[in-house]
Amino acid sequence: MRRGTTSVSQEDYLKAIWEIVQEGQTPISARLAEDLGVTPPAVTAALKRMGRDGYLRVLRGGRIALSPKGKGAAHHLVLRHRLAEKLLTDVIGLEWSRAHEEAERLEHGMSPEIVRLLLDRFGRDSRCPHGVPLFGGMSRLRRQFGATRLSDAKPGRSYEILRVYEKDPLFLEFLEQRHLRPSTRLRIAGQQYDQTMVVVVAGHGSGRIHLGKPATERIWVRPLP
Numbered sequence: 087m088r089r090g091t092t093s094v095s096q097e098d099y100l101k102a103i104w105e106i107v108q109e110g111q112t113p114i115s116a117r118l119a120e121d122l123g124v125t126p127p128a129v130t131a132a133l134k135r136m137g138r139d140g141y142l143r144v145l146r147g148g149r150i151a152l153s154p155k156g157k158g159a160a161h162h163l164v165l166r167h168r169l170a171e172k173l174l175t176d177v178i179g180l181e182w183s184r185a186h187e188e189a190e191r192l193e194h195g196m197s198p199e200i201v202r203l204l205l206d207r208f209g210r211d212s213r214c215p216h217g218v219p220l221f222g223g224m225s226r227l228r229r230q231f232g233a234t235r236l237s238d239a240k241p242g243r244s245y246e247i248l249r250v251y252e253k254d255p256l257f258l259e260f261l262e263q264r265h266l267r268p269s270t271r272l273r274i275a276g277q278q279y280d281q282t283m284v285v286v287v288a289g290h291g292s293g294r295i296h297l298g299k300p301a302t303e304r305i306w307v308r309p310l311p
Contacts, residue, residue: 094194097163098122099132100141103150104160108224113150164223167193168214169204175215176208182215182267183258217249217268217306224249227306236283237302244273244288244310251304260301265290271310
């Protein structure tokens with residue numbers, strides 16, 4: 087997608103719809119209003135404009151479906167966002183808890199040349215600081231690694247963290263303090279009656295860590311042999 091064909095606001099909508107689908111949920115107007123922090127009438131107006139421009143359709147029941155044009159635009163925007171996050175953390179040294187918010191500003195102004203140079207530097211098979219592949223997103227993690235939420239992990243089994251929810255800086259700081267990042271290996275020591283999970287992190291003497299369901303729902307893992 088070349089800049090100038092969509093506005094910053096339209097790009098925000100496209101990325102939000104793309105991310106909702108990647109999370110395995112159904113994109114509808116109410117979810118978009120919540121994710122973008124705008125009013126339902128604003129969402130309705132934006133969707134009408136984007137429908138006229140050929141980026142999406144609103145189907146029966148209010149489900150939003152991106153057109154091929156919309157999918158292509160969303161894919162390029164998400165790629166720019168992930169590259170911006172890697173630039174901020176891997177090159178500049180920004181804390182990973184702040185990378186998502188800062189990348190939201192950078193992604194809209196990144197030229198195709200900068201995208202190409204960053205891909206050359208980081209490699210097409212690399213992932214963003216929060217574990218999402220530059221290409222393929224969550225669907226690739228599910229297909230290639232069998233990614234599931236930590237909340238669905240089995241007691242007694244060992245797992246590797248693949249991806250964590252990146253939009254909450256306080257949550258990322260919480261994880262950092264407990265050495266829970268992508269590529270971290272852990273064992274499920276138990277699960278309590280209220281679905282609090284007890285985990286032991288490999289290679290750290292921090293003892294047992296108790297994670298409530300709001301946390302385990304935001305961490306994706308793969309089972310280890």
